[in-house]
Amino acid sequence: MLDETWQRLVQGACDAEPRALARLISRVESREAGWQQAMQALYPHTGRARILGITGSPGAGKSSLADRLAAGFVARGHRVGIIAVDPSSPFSGGALLGDRLRMRDAATSAAVFIRSMATRGSLGGLAQGTRDVARVLDAAGYDLVLIETVGVGQDEIEIVKAADVVMVVCVPGQGDGVQALKAGIMEIADLFVVNKADRDGADRVEADIRGMLALSGDDPDGLERVFQTSAVSGAGVDALIDALSTRAARVPLSADRALERSREEVLVLMEREIARRVRVRLEGDGRLEEAVRNIRCGRSDPYSAAESLLADLASFEGGAHE
């Protein structure tokens, strides 16, 4: 079933061997043949990790805060995985990650694994790919996985929705302060952090957040939800870690939510695999190229072309391998 290379990598990852772990993640992320079987083999070793989602607008200091949190959790005896979902540009590509690795002290680094997700053309979908990588880290014994996403886009929301605890990082002086919170984030956030709290306006941002929370009338558990931190000085980080630990201990999810999440994941995995097969099938198929040429010269349109190509596919065989 699972070939020798995959087997060695899965075993190495479960033994928390960093090189095997990194290679396994790369192969799973790029959907190399056999990745599903590798995940099947890993799966029984997962389920212990708590997933912490960190989001917020660019420049809010999410990465520095994630580093502080990681160091703090390590000091409390945890092993911490960090997944940075940061679409790289030709201008920033990877620099951030390099800096972070250099900055981290040796004592911490043994218990921390940082991984940056490639977001461009993510074959399995960004949210599913992140979920897969989090599971690999879970199997490798990282009992706390921080998933850090830049921005407030739809994919990012999907990603943090998969976390057990979701934290939104705000910062004083950024636009209207709370405008960054608009993007569907309020309703999925468990905790709000006003970072760079030494700056002017931190209290106002906190007050704005509390105002919005009061409006929502949604305070299911009575726990504190708004925190101020300075990732640079470390102020407020301990209190935040306490709060995160308390919430993480309250996981797992309700049975209904867990079922719904699994159902959605199975459907997404199926859809992605079918999409992959359709592309393989149509690659180099003259009908697709002809249809595209017909669109460009005005003899057809994308909607008609999709409809007739789909009819041509006639029957789409199942089966795991193609």
Place this chain on the structure above:
Amino acid sequence: MLDETWQRLVQGACDAEPRALARLISRVESREAGWQQAMQALYPHTGRARILGITGSPGAGKSSLADRLAAGFVARGHRVGIIAVDPSSPFSGGALLGDRLRMRDAATSAAVFIRSMATRGSLGGLAQGTRDVARVLDAAGYDLVLIETVGVGQDEIEIVKAADVVMVVCVPGQGDGVQALKAGIMEIADLFVVNKADRDGADRVEADIRGMLALSGDDPDGLERVFQTSAVSGAGVDALIDALSTRAARVPLSADRALERSREEVLVLMEREIARRVRVRLEGDGRLEEAVRNIRCGRSDPYSAAESLLADLASFEGGAHE
């Protein structure tokens, strides 16, 4: 083929009848049965509009700037559609749009159509949905369509990539100024706008952008690429409109890029339709529910479940109707 309601709506939209236009967009956006045929009927009426993508981080003033641009283009004789891709939260839902409609003066509003995209659970994919709505506006005679996206997520990048001209809005004092530009945006942006230019630091942001552009060594056309504006006072907006007009006139795309874009669109339409059919097929199918229960109690995993359900689908019939 196309039922009477759809026919009436398509006709009404092509006549720029606002109510028909709004209803048609809603039905296309929610993928009501027959939407593909409606788009097929509309398609021959499209192709005149230029698409302008506006992106940038939250709080950069994109909406105000889009309003200014719309007013300016209307004054120059254009009809302008605005598509606001703004994931709404329970706290902001639609308020923005209402405000904008109230603010707009009557003379302008006759030539402007504003539409907010629902981003949650967008069945056809957010990027494709936005493309479809832009086409409907095109068919209705809006010869300039501004697509405004909040944030810098992956979906947002996909959306603006479909535009003919892409503009990134920055603002002084937001994080590191250029940090908001990291997210894969630099390479797809044609123009950079430093908005709120009356604030301290605007010149520094402009210098940072010029520095990055110089580094990229990529100046294919020699046109000015960096602008300062104040959406509040209107300063700089006319020069920006000039620049946008110049660039829009340089469209259309190279033949290769146009072919690639059509190819990708056809594949995405096919994938989405197959995904929809898979979901319809599996809805209420006991096998999916059983697989999900097995995952929850540890007898299976999502990867195995997806694999075996896919094998069960055995043959996937094509054909447009189901």
